[in-house]
Amino acid sequence: MSLAPPTHAVPDNTRPRVNFRPSIWGDVFLQYDSQSPEINDNMKKQVQMQKEEVRKSFQSSSSDISQQLNFIDSLQRLGVSYHFEREIDESLQQIHNTLTNNKVIIEEGSLHFLALAFRLLRQKGHHISTDIFKSFKNNLGNFDENVAKDVQGMWSLYEAAQLKIHGEDLLDEARDFTHAHLNSMIKNQLSSFLYAQISxxxxxxxxxxxxxxxxxxxMSSYEEDPSHNKVLLNFAKIDFNMLQKMHQQELASITKWWKKLNFATKVPYARDRVVEAYFWPLAMSYEPNxxxxxxxxxKLIACISLLDDTYDAYATIEELELFTRAIQRWDISLIQSLPECMKVVFNTIVGLWDEIEMSLVESGKSYLVVEYIKPAFYKLARSYFVESKWCNEGYIPTYDEYKANGIMSSTCPLQIIVFLGLGEFSNKELLDWIFSxxxxxxxxxxxxxxxxxISSHKFEQQRVHVASSVECCMKQYNMSQEEAYKLINKDILDFWMDINEECLKLDSIPRPVLDCILNVARVTEFTYDNFEDKYTNGELLKEYVVALLIDPI
Structure with missing residues (x-):
């Protein structure tokens, strides 16, 4: 492969540029940069008192398994379960032991009780069989139509069915049965709480x-639940607002960094999406630690955007060949002949490695940058280069070939290894596992x-662009676009079952680590749902950013 520098500069007007819209946020989040991070003593005391009240409520529910499950569900859904992880783990272990050893409880349990137990236990990695739902089926092996009268039970079963693993046909039936009936129910008279939850x-x-x-x-609808716990709700609101202030400051510091480096001028072809970039790690974990x-x-995801747009919407294949090799060696001398904007991207990434390294010095883990993070970033750049070569050659890969490269070009492995490498469970064994x-x-x-x-291929195919999985399927299997969507959506469901199965198998991996990885799948589905790209088209994400990062409760 030739690595000779280009013999002449490429005029900007011949480059494959895309006119991305400017950021919709401007300097909005800079206002939080001067916000005091400290919580005053009076507020700390109030929070601690409320927390102890919630703990007492939790302990008082321990004599009734159904109450206990509902309380745990509320703690998790209101975003305050991280305060009570030890108590929740102990309670769920006891509940799992009880359900395993006492079949009468299962035989006499309501649909809501069993479905909620199933979901909460599976979410924490406990093995529980789908056989607990067999009593709700009739002699023909179908779900009994009388079950459909139990609105809360149907809702709980639908939620439980999402944790299906391979071979659990009963949960397929449960999902289809409950989905059809819940769709009918929302047209009928329901309490405002149930209507909001089911919708x-x-x-x-x-x-x-x-x-x-x-x-x-x-949080908005829990208040309307007649059985809601006022102390718990109040604590959850205070906790949300306190964490929101922390999140605002985090985003303010990233925005300040982005503005100071002046990417809008220095790398004008790239997306300015620093707020949208922060949304991803916030989705991975909102907890203080x-x-x-x-x-x-x-910052990393903002840098990935610069890199992606350099490969996808600016540089020539000859320039990218040199750029990729420079990333492999982390040697800027290899790209001296390239445009200044590409050097800015390279130097920004190198600067980020230095910042990550400094943050890990105190814990003695700065070696992680060289051993794991830099190689992971090179893998991403290499996958982008493969796509650029395919595009340049007019090559449409097979669907499997595309997916194999797409593992890295999704950016998920890099995000996961950096996020968890900076987290409390970071060690060599964990990162070896992620890197494998x-x-x-x-x-x-x-x-x-x-x-x-699925969300972005139509927009991207309006210009010279690598074939997406949709075009790969259409060509390989000689199918229509709609048929390709169906095949890909079925694949996505199968991969979700892989995720669910691994969450049950991986006993040696800390549960918070698995939750962070799972949250990457969740945020990608959310970002690209309904044929929309909420990352590139920031106005589609606006209401969610406002809800999480601007408006307090």
Whole structure:
């Protein structure tokens, strides 16, 4: 492969440029840069008192399994379960033991009780059989139509069915049965609480939703639940607003960095999407102990945008060949002949590595940058280069060939390794595991790649662009666009089952780590849902940004 520099500069007017819209946010988030991060003593005392009240309420529910499950569900959905993880884990272990050893409870349990237990236990990695739902089927093996009268039970079963793994046909039947009946129910008279919850779960089931968005939505309707716990709701509101101030400051610092480096002028062909970039690490975890990870991964995703648009919407194949080799070696001397904007992108990435390295010095983990993060970034650049070569040669790969490269070009493996490398569970064993492309990371990445393709391929095919998974399917299988969508959506469901299965199998991986990985699949589906690209088209994300990062509760 020749690495000789280009013999002449490429005029800008001949480059494959795209006119991305400017950011819709301007300097909005800079106002939070001077906001004091400290919580005053009076507020701390109030929060601690409320937290203890919630803990007492939780403990008082321990004598009734049904009450306990509902309380745990509320803690999780209101976004405050991270305060009570030890108590929740102990309670769910006890509940799992009880259900395993006492078949009478299962035989006599209501549909809501069993479906909620199934979902909460599976979410925490406990093995529980779908056999617990067999009593709700008739002699013909179908779900009994009388079950459809139990609105809350149907809603809970629909949510539980989302945790299906391969071979669980009963949950396929449950999903189809409940979906059909819930769609009919929302046309009938329901309480405002149930109507809001069922409408939301039909749009996006809780298990596949972005947790912070689900919390914001649930908090609004939980108040209307006649059985809601006022102390818990009040604590959840205070906690949300306190964390929102932390998130605002994180985004302010990223915005300040972006503005200071003046990318809008220096790299004019690239998307200015720093707010949208921050949304991803916020989705991975909103908890306080991931603050540094959110700041740095927010910057990383903004840098990935610069890189993506350099490969996809600016540079020639000859320039990209040199650029990719420079990233492999981290040697800027290889790109001295390239346009200044490409040097800016390269130097920005190198600067980010230095910042990540500095943040890891205190914990003695700065070696992670060289051993894992830089190689992971090169893998991403290499996957972008493969796509650029395909585009340049007019080559349409097979669907499987495309997916194999798409694991890296989804950007998910890089995001995961950096985010978790900066987190509390970071160690060599964990990063070795992530770097080995385990099934769950591959599945999450392909879900990300395919959902992105379905939403953006029409826009991208309006210019010279690499074939997406949609075009690959259409060519390889000689099918229509609609048929390609069906095949890809079926694949996405299969990969979700891989994710669910791995979440049950991976006992040695800390549950918070698996939750962060799972959240990457959730945020990609959310971002590219309904044939929309909420990352590139920032106005589509605006109401969600306002809800999470501007408006307090």
């Amino acid at each position: 939301q779960c039909l749009k996006k089931p809780l298990y596949k939703g972005v947790p912070r968005l689900e919390t914001r939505c649930y 991931y603050s540094i990870a959110r700041r740095l991964v927010g 492309d385990p099934i769950i990371v591959v599945a999450v990445s392909v879900v990300g790649r395919l959902t992105d393709d």
